[in-house]
Amino acid sequence: MTAAAGKINEYKCLTIFMVFALCFVFITFFPLEAKAAKKDVVVFGTLMWQDNDAAKTVKRDWRGAIRYCEELNYKGFSDWRLPTKDELESIVDKGRKPSIYKSFKNTSRSGYWSSSPYYSVSSSLAWVVGFESGGSETDSKTSEGSVRCVRRRYASDMYVELERLNSESVVIDRENDLVWLDTESVTTMPLNWYDAKKYCDNLGPKWYWRLPSPDELGSIVNAGNRPTVKKEFKYALPEAYWTSYMDIENAQAAAVSFYDGRAFMGDASSGAYVRCIRSLHRTLRDDKNNLVYNTETKLLWQDNSDVRTLKLDNAGAKKYCGNLSLAGLNDWRLPSSDELKTIIDSRFNPAVKHEFVNIIPKEYWTSTSERQGFFFFVDFKNGQDLVTGAGSEMNVICVRDHSE
Known part of the structure; x- marks a missing residue:
């Protein structure tokens, strides 16, 4: 066999190997x-x-x-x-x-x-x-x-939904980026909703513990167990536990029963148990100052009542953010389209990460221009980014760069 023929055979073998390798990768890792x-x-x-x-x-x-x-x-x-x-x-x-x-x-x-x-x-x-x-x-x-x-x-690729860390008395949900408190305190005594919220808020430094949303608390229900909570949780009672959802007008709050797994509204002054939650990382809320911080984007977001109620044209929105003083900080600005899209979560209504409690299912301005006189906005009814004229009135949320 000549050197040239040997080289050709070597290339053939290499080609066949690469084809088989690619087939294996696609079959294994892509949704065929x-x-x-x-x-x-x-x-x-x-x-x-x-x-x-x-x-x-x-x-x-x-x-x-x-x-x-x-x-x-x-x-x-x-x-x-x-x-x-x-x-x-x-x-x-x-x-x-x-x-x-x-x-x-x-x-x-x-x-x-x-x-x-x-x-x-x-x-x-x-x-x-x-x-x-x-x-x-x-x-x-x-x-x-x-x-x-x-x-x-x-x-x-075994389905590992939750992991208990006994040394820290917490249960980790890595898929949803959540940490659940699981100490004996979750079974000790019922609190009214206001004291339950205060208990979680005061449990650690800012950005830390809070009451879970109804969806979050519902995610740990296992109807086949008694109490109806997933097996990774060591401390649980077949009783009602408070969520963060509050109907202020009627003084009622949402709770989840771990007797039968149902969600219901109850008098906020009545007693229920408390299981606090925090983010593993990424998006964290500071209730005291009405701020939301994302550890990956290093962006700090306004989330006070103005986010819910204020409507301005695009120029007015930029001016408002430029003049905003919140939590002792003054360097706020209107977010770009790319920045505002980082807080979308289309699983929810409004379509925003659950740490934002004042964003409503309406349109919010960005600073990104599509062409002269037209700017992008994000519609939190469905999480879409669209374009409209600068004179339209829309809701406003401000942002600033932040390191902590």
Whole structure:
């Protein structure tokens, strides 16, 4: 064999190796749709979905659906769970009837329960995803819906939702960037809502502890346990725990019961238990000064009552921020479009990170010009950034650069 021929064979081998390597990477790490070798499951990206007859026929109420998946032992796996709303929506294909990717062969016409609760002040609801239209809606947790369980595809990608740190008496939720207090204090004595808020606010330095939102507190409910809290929590009572949601006009606040997992409104002067929460990092709130700080962007945001009520044209918004004095700080400015978009969280309504308590589902100015006389704004009804004339009146939130 000549040196040239040997070189050609070497290149051929290298090319074949690179093709196989790329195929492995794409199959492993990208959300390819495939019917698994084991019948009656569908692998989609890093998730394995139940797809036997039961995925079409089994009906449960919401708590029953959670329990069904947690108790499922199927195809040699026992780590099944009820999928989140986002996970169910990831297998929607609106170009098909039913509106689900073609590898799924067993799909009911009724909606499928997700594990994602929807907390309103008047009812106990959870999200359902329907594959007739591919849409999502809420339904009463006592209604019957279809159930399709899910698990992580690889043992190395095991679903680890919560982690308890015994040395610090906290439970870490890394996926949602949250730290939960889990000391004996959460079971000692009930407080009214006002004292509960004060207790969390005074638990550590600014940016630290607070009452959880209804969604956050609802996320640790496990209907199959008694009390109905996830197993990583050592201290819990089958009692009501306060959330941060307050109806000031009616002096009522939202609470979550860990007796049955429901959310409800109660008299703010009545007693309930307290479990405080803080961010692991990133977005942190200072209630005392009405500020929100992001440790990644190093931006400090105004979040006082003006954010809710003040409406100005673009020039007026810039002037207002330039003249703002808040918490002893004077170098405020109107945020750019890119800066304002960093606080969007489309999971919520308004579509903003939950630490912002005064932003409403309205349009907010940015300083970024699209063309002469036109500026970008962010609509917090849905998290979109759009353009309008500078003379329009919109809400205003100011920002400054900050290091701490």
